Amino acid sequence: MKKLTRIGNHIGRQVVSAILAIILVAYPLRSFAHPSEQGFVLLLPTDFYIATGIATVALTAAALARLPTTTITFLFSNRTFVGLRHHSWMPTLSSFCSTLVLVVLILIGLSGSGDPLSNPLSLVIWTVWWTALLFLQGILGDLWKWINPWTGIYDLCIGSNANTPLKLPDRLGNSVGLCGLILFFAFTLADPAPDYPPRLALVTALYWMATFIGMCLFGRDPWLSRCECFTMLFRLFALISGIRTTKGTCHVGFPGWQIVTSRKSSFSVFALTALAAGSFDGMNETFWWLSQIGVNPLEFPGRSAVIGQTIGGMIGAIILLHCLFALCIATGQYLVRKHTGGPLPISFSLAFGRLALSVLPIALGYHFAHYLPAFLVNSQYLVAATNDPLTRGADLFGLGVFYVTTGFFYTQDTVRVILLTQCVAIVIGHMIAVLTAHLIALGLYGTNRQAILSQIPMAVFMILYTLLSLWLLAAPRGA
Amino acid sequence: MSQFTKNYVLPTRRNALKLLSGGGLALAASSTMPGVTRFAQAQSSEPIRIGFQIHRTGIGAAYGRWYDRTTQAAVKRMNDAGGINGRMVEIIAEDDGTDPKRGAEVVEKFATQQQCDVAFGTLFSHVVIGSAPRAGELKIPYFVVSEGHHVASGILNRYTLQPGITDVKSQVEAMAPFVSTNLGKKVAMIYPDFAFGHDHRDYFTAALAKNGGEVIAQIAIPPTETSFTKYFPKIPQQTEVLYHVMVGPAVLTFVKELGEFFGSNHPEIFGFIDSLEAVDIQSPGLEFLEGTYFWEGNPRYVQNNQTSHDKMYRTAVGVDESGASVSDSRDISTYAHMFGCWETLNIIKAGMEMSDYQGPQHRSRLIEAVEDMTDIPLSDDHPQGAKIFNGKTHQVFGHQYISKVENGRMVLAHTTSIEDTFYPDETDYTTQPF
Numbered sequence: 023m024k025k026l027t028r029i030g031n032h033i034g035r036q037v038v039s040a041i042l043a044i045i046l047v048a049y050p051l052r053s054f055a056h057p058s059e060q061g062f063v064l065l066l067p068t069d070f071y072i073a074t075g076i077a078t079v080a081l082t083a084a085a086l087a088r089l090p091t092t093t094i095t096f097l098f099s100n101r102t103f104v105g106l107r108h109h110s111w112m113p114t115l116s117s118f119c120s121t122l123v124l125v126v127l128i129l130i131g132l133s134g135s136g137d138p139l140s141n142p143l144s145l146v147i148w149t150v151w152w153t154a155l156l157f158l159q160g161i162l163g164d165l166w167k168w169i170n171p172w173t174g175i176y177d178l179c180i181g182s183n184a185n186t187p188l189k190l191p192d193r194l195g196n197s198v199g200l201c202g203l204i205l206f207f208a209f210t211l212a213d214p215a216p217d218y219p220p221r222l223a224l225v226t227a228l229y230w231m232a233t234f235i236g237m238c239l240f241g242r243d244p245w246l247s248r249c250e251c252f253t254m255l256f257r258l259f260a261l262i263s264g265i266r267t268t269k270g271t272c273h274v275g276f277p278g279w280q281i282v283t284s285r286k287s288s289f290s291v292f293a294l295t296a297l298a299a300g301s302f303d304g305m306n307e308t309f310w311w312l313s314q315i316g317v318n319p320l321e322f323p324g325r326s327a328v329i330g331q332t333i334g335g336m337i338g339a340i341i342l343l344h345c346l347f348a349l350c351i352a353t354g355q356y357l358v359r360k361h362t363g364g365p366l367p368i369s370f371s372l373a374f375g376r377l378a379l380s381v382l383p384i385a386l387g388y389h390f391a392h393y394l395p396a397f398l399v400n401s402q403y404l405v406a407a408t409n410d411p412l413t414r415g416a417d418l419f420g421l422g423v424f425y426v427t428t429g430f431f432y433t434q435d436t437v438r439v440i441l442l443t444q445c446v447a448i449v450i451g452h453m454i455a456v457l458t459a460h461l462i463a464l465g466l467y468g469t470n471r472q473a474i475l476s477q478i479p480m481a482v483f484m485i486l487y488t489l490l491s492l493w494l495l496a497a498p499r500g501a
Numbered sequence: 502m503s504q505f506t507k508n509y510v511l512p513t514r515r516n517a518l519k520l521l522s523g524g525g526l527a528l529a530a531s532s533t534m535p536g537v538t539r540f541a542q543a544q545s546s547e548p549i550r551i552g553f554q555i556h557r558t559g560i561g562a563a564y565g566r567w568y569d570r571t572t573q574a575a576v577k578r579m580n581d582a583g584g585i586n587g588r589m590v591e592i593i594a595e596d597d598g599t600d601p602k603r604g605a606e607v608v609e610k611f612a613t614q615q616q617c618d619v620a621f622g623t624l625f626s627h628v629v630i631g632s633a634p635r636a637g638e639l640k641i642p643y644f645v646v647s648e649g650h651h652v653a654s655g656i657l658n659r660y661t662l663q664p665g666i667t668d669v670k671s672q673v674e675a676m677a678p679f680v681s682t683n684l685g686k687k688v689a690m691i692y693p694d695f696a697f698g699h700d701h702r703d704y705f706t707a708a709l710a711k712n713g714g715e716v717i718a719q720i721a722i723p724p725t726e727t728s729f730t731k732y733f734p735k736i737p738q739q740t741e742v743l744y745h746v747m748v749g750p751a752v753l754t755f756v757k758e759l760g761e762f763f764g765s766n767h768p769e770i771f772g773f774i775d776s777l778e779a780v781d782i783q784s785p786g787l788e789f790l791e792g793t794y795f796w797e798g799n800p801r802y803v804q805n806n807q808t809s810h811d812k813m814y815r816t817a818v819g820v821d822e823s824g825a826s827v828s829d830s831r832d833i834s835t836y837a838h839m840f841g842c843w844e845t846l847n848i849i850k851a852g853m854e855m856s857d858y859q860g861p862q863h864r865s866r867l868i869e870a871v872e873d874m875t876d877i878p879l880s881d882d883h884p885q886g887a888k889i890f891n892g893k894t895h896q897v898f899g900h901q902y903i904s905k906v907e908n909g910r911m912v913l914a915h916t917t918s919i920e921d922t923f924y925p926d927e928t929d930y931t932t933q934p935f
Contacts, residue, residue, distance in 0.1 A: 060750035064727060065757065065786055136595040136610070139557050214603055217558060218596060309725045318695050320724045320749045322560045323627060324600025413594075425819055426566065429831030434785050436831070498727050498750045500560070 100275030117174025131223030287375025319500025387451020552611030559599030601631025655928025665845030685741025760789025
């Protein structure tokens with residue numbers, strides 16, 4: 023009987039929901055969408071900024087065709103310095119501390135405030151870890167090996183060289199990590215409440231446990247390097263940095279030199295997926311996209327109303343980027359073959375695999391630009407949350423009344439500075455991408471002329487991507 | 502006289518508590534009625550838990566930030582004065598993502614998991630409409646601060662009330678007498694072509710006709726439009742007043758292009774501050790607004806006749822004389838709307854004290870107490886102005902403000918009477934059983 027009642031209630035709720043949906047569509051809604059910083063952006067000469075950005079990237083590509091090979095190679099060579107020595111237990115300790123911090127954050131996420139801008143879990147995960155740390159990883163090198171929450175506790179409990187019961191099948195390649203990355207982006211883009219503290223705490227805890235179990239079953243390094251999407255992503259971003267430290271030595275070079283020397287061609291799909299999904303995170307807020315899915319941008323119905331469209335758009339963006347990139351590689355190969363008249367020195371798959379990593383600086387530049395406004399606001403909330411982590415009225419650091427401000431979004435001068443900073447980050451990312459792609463092509467094809475020919479379609483791709491990235495910053499947004 | 506005033510009957514029940522319905526005495530009540538306080542303390546030392554449904558993320562986040570700030574200030578003031586019925590007030594904030602589905606989940610969480618006494622705070626209409634049925638099912642009082650007409654229209658339920666802020670229908674209709682008398686009889690309207698704009702079109706067109714004016718052009722702008730010059734030639738030559746209610750990121754572009762189109766020779770211009778809420782009126786490109794008029798729910802700039810109540814309210818929330826944050830003069834508040842949180846919380850307090858609210862078992866008593874409220878005088882509890890609450894429609898009615906932009910400031914030009922905002926009742930929630 024109780025079950026019948028429950029079913030009845032469930033049906034009743036569905037009916038109510040259906041009626042509500044009709045009312046929501048038919049009933050006039052009060053709209054409060056106000057201009058925000060985007061209103062000031064629309065008043066700025068964004069067309070000029072976009073044109074300048076495109077011209078800069080185009081000139082970079084053109085200059086490469088003129089510069090002697092030795093000059094470019096010299097630019098990307100690295101210098102070796104004696105680095106700071108550290109004991110092998112130090113990363114273990116720091117990683118273990120990171121685990122402890124994560125556990126505390128998860129507990130606060132489960133039991134603390136349901137307000138994502140007051141709960142430290144949401145702020146640390148999205149503002150510190152995802153926004154700031156991923157960016158710093160691309161600038162300073164591999165910080166993740168110090169602060170990931172798995173290796174420390176694994177080494178202490180299991181042992182870094184412990185035998186594992188299972189071997190990760192080679193045929194899986196990086197597919198598990200790739201699926202993880204896509205699921206992560208689906209969560210951030212399409213889930214109705216990815217920053218809701220209890221939900222985020224649960225997802226974080228489950229992912230942490232799944233990863234730890236995977237490490238125990240298949241081994242620490244195989245699992246982290248092929249199945250744990252964040253270690254994979256962070257390690258890829260570390261390649262963008264001009265700094266690399268290994269066992270007491272520090273290699274310093276032009277940003278991107280590690281991409282040129284890297285042989286991680288099996289990560290090509292992973293890198294392109296990260297770029298495509300990252301770019302879609304921004305596209306999905308534009309008037310253009312909302313119009314495509316039939317949503318009034320001034321009356322956004324909420325994330326829960328567009329879950330399917332968002333996931334579909336993200337998958338579409340990933341597929342489209344792969345197709346376009348493959349087309350660029352194939353066209354480049356065609357131009358080289360037409361020029362040489364003989365067999366190609368390298369296969370399509372090798373060219374695709376190696377050159378795909380050159381998009382990583384674009385992803386980093388876009389990551390910085392896209393998250394900069396949110397970081398400027400949420401970092402203030404982080405300060406407030408640190409002062410009162412349990413939202414019990416504590417004042418641990420004596421901040422007193424602390425007002426978060428967004429005033430910099432409401433004057434034209436500050437909005438201009440923010441927008442130009444974003445534009446510069448994107449253009450620099452694309453310039454480094456053009457340079458690294460050229461250097462990789464030099465290594466692949468052997469001669470400067472063949473490298474230049476192979477890179478003509480790639481240069482067009484980079485210029486168009488500059489246009490897309492800058493347009494995303496300037497476009498009116500409604501979600 | 503409207504049907505509202507005809508139907509309005511001063512309640513005879515709880516006349517002994519009637520004075521408390523005047524929010525001005527609400528705070529004093531907790532300290533001057535020791536008997537009530539002692540009784541309440543004897544019943545429970547648990548705090549009164551108010552579930553705060555907040556737009557932390559999503560399209561309403563900018564408003565949510567100021568709603569939060571106002572709410573925290575109001576609750577601090579309450580607790581400093583002894584709380585409600587001797588119990589401290591605790592705000593349980595949950596983000597609804599400005600999403601109706603999540604809004605309903607948040608209300609459910611307030612009622613079933615967090616033992617909240619009431620739910621409060623929602624702004625966006627679609628979230629209110631999505632959440633109110635769940636509040637009704639779970640029988641938790643749901644005090645909204647949304648300005649939408651949905652409460653008074655009768656589509657919600659007895660558990661949903663809007664006692665702290667007036668609704669859009671009354672606001673728009675109350676503008677017609679001033680516009681037709683002072684600005685001109687022939688009005689051209691420019692509005693976004695969706696429900697929000699249609700509200701203004703329909704309410705204002707009808708109200709203006711009643712006041713002897715005429716809307717001679719209705720120019721609907723597609724919501725995705727970001728350039729407006731091509732629409733301006735549609736404004737008839739004989740237009741005396743241009744009524745605009747554009748919203749969204751292209752508003753500043755709209756004003757700039759309007760200025761470029763008209764230059765100094767333009768008709769009178771009237772708009773709703775919703776278009777430029779949280780935006781500095783002195784921003785570059787907005788010079789054209791000099792001499793134009795705006796509806797304001799609460800005047801952003803301190804006026805010559807500032808009340809002590811407004812002064813106290815600004816200080817408590819941390820807002821300066823220009824409506825900006827005291828910590829950052831660039832950070833303009835959503836001053837026209839956020840007073841609704843302050844006033845709604847004080848209504849909840851007054852209602853709980855009137856009904857001797859002790860816990861969820863008294864929720865219906867609380868609603869009846871609020872339904873019985875009538876005159877709400879200007880006070881520290883209600884700094885925006887005096888109001889009249891209609892217990893049948895669960896909607897409050899109050900003064901509206903019309904300001905003129907002079908030397909880059911909005912200067913109060915007219916205050917409507919409360920009666921100007923009345924319209925016939927469209928429902929009677931008191932006939933619904935609990």
